[in-house]
Amino acid sequence: MTVFSIFLEVNTMSLQALKNINRTTPTDAEQPKGFPAMLEQFKGEIARALPKHINPDRMARIALTAFRMTPKLGECDPRSVFAAVIQSSQMGLEVGLMGEAHLVPFGNQCQLIPGYTGLMKLARQSGLVQDIYAHEVRVNDNFTLKLGMERSLDHEPLTTLGGFPAADDERGEVAGFYSVAVFKDGSRTFVAMGRKEVEKIRDNSRGYQSAKRYKKESVWDSDFTAMGLKTAIRRLCKFLPKSPELASALALDAAAEQGKAQNLNLTDVIEGNYAPIIDDETGEIADAKPVTSRDARQSRPGGDPVEVADATGKKVKVDGVSAIATDPSDQEPSARLKAIYEQMAKATSTDVLDEIYVRAEGDLDGPELEALMREYRTCKAAIGRLI
Structure with missing residues (x-):
């Protein structure tokens, strides 16, 4: 077994350990009690899952300080606080006193709200x-x-x-x-x-x-x-021109302004694949992640009518068979997207990858733009592992 394959195996195990948090409930016996305990228990896994330029110890200290400055966060599901902190780190923003991003209670969930200094930082990082x-x-x-x-x-x-x-x-x-x-x-x-x-x-x-x-x-x-x-x-x-990080930050901020859930799914956040669903007409984040064909097949295998997202992200009633065609992740990428994917796969640095993305995102929207954001993050994670 090569050193690289051992690294991949360890990193995969770390990611899986973090994802397992999502499969437990706050009342489970094995679930760490509260966000500070969760942060301490998974510190090693966090270090291996974060981008290379993020110092995990500094991130943990800053996150704990921000958490303790807002006592109401203690009433939130600790997994939502955890997801917000990881998402902030994935975007390259620090929560708390620097004003780049803030942890804010929203019912029993924690929301991540970028500050104006954070938006400026991400705009500069777009490369243009x-x-x-x-x-x-x-x-x-x-x-x-x-x-x-x-x-x-x-x-x-x-x-x-x-x-x-x-x-x-x-x-x-x-x-x-x-x-x-x-x-x-x-x-x-x-x-x-x-x-x-x-x-x-x-x-x-x-x-x-x-x-x-x-x-x-x-x-x-x-x-x-x-x-x-x-x-x-x-x-x-x-x-x-918006990088995926800036696009995500704007969508998170818009959701907070509109009083809507941000839908920070811990699994997507850990993998660096969080991509908010945006309404093409209003530019607003969707109130909830639409049900996709994969969800439909799992919940209604008999083919009964279900509510799914169409190509624009709007919910429509279809039968179980028709639902299969509505999930963008199930569809074959267009020739245009395939060409962009090939360019991204050949990128040897994040600077080159960022330039490819920024030049491509202006010509895409809706499901294609969401797919591009996911592919970008996958390639960026791969480059980070090779550095």
Whole structure:
């Protein structure tokens, strides 16, 4: 047996050990009690399952700190906290104090919510964005916006002695926000949003509505500026080339804003294959993972009518035989996807792989884009094992 085959066998066993968490319930005798115990018990397996650039000890320390800072997380299913932490690590974001991502209770489940610094980090990692940033504009600043054939945006904050920016109270109330992206070729794009537009987005947020209903303080109340910056960054990201990590982060964030479950399946997260189901028309994450033909065959082998997802991810009633054709993972990849898969398989570094993905994702949508994201993560994991 070669060293490489031994490594693959050990790594497969580690992944299987992690997946077994999903087959237990919080009341099982062998289930570690609580997230801290689970993290400690599976520390070795986590180290072998994470991408090579992630330090498992640092990840564990940061995750425990974030967990302890939010006591309500102790009421969540520890497996959901575990899944959120692993997913954050897979995307290359750190939860907690750095603001790249946050662990937030959602009923008895833990949600992973990217911060605006995390979105900016993932945009830069796409390989085509050189820089990305956002600022608030206050009423006493000098701000000029020009749209049309020649767009421009100029912002001069109110200054004090020595030419330094004045204090926030001197600059006045927040009037709006803008975000800017600089591409590798030096070209730029931007978005600008007035305060009323941002407040309208805030008012439509399920989290904000829930906080108001129960007379609690929301993050919009405690840190309006940070949330406004994130809103501007999030809108800008819609117009940028997106890596699978950025696409997943945006979908997770959208689910949290809409008050929907993120459907962080622990098995998919561990394998690096989490790909949220997105509605092509609205751009929103689906409320639940659609039932596929594989689910239909397992639950209704007699061919009775079942509810499955069609090619667009929408649920439709079909019979057990017709359901077989609706699962994208059961279908043969198109010639276009096969060609992209072949290019990905030949990639010898993550940089090359990222470039192939970013150039391809703009021409795909729906099930094909989801399939591409899964293949990308499979190839990325293979490259990581060979490094």
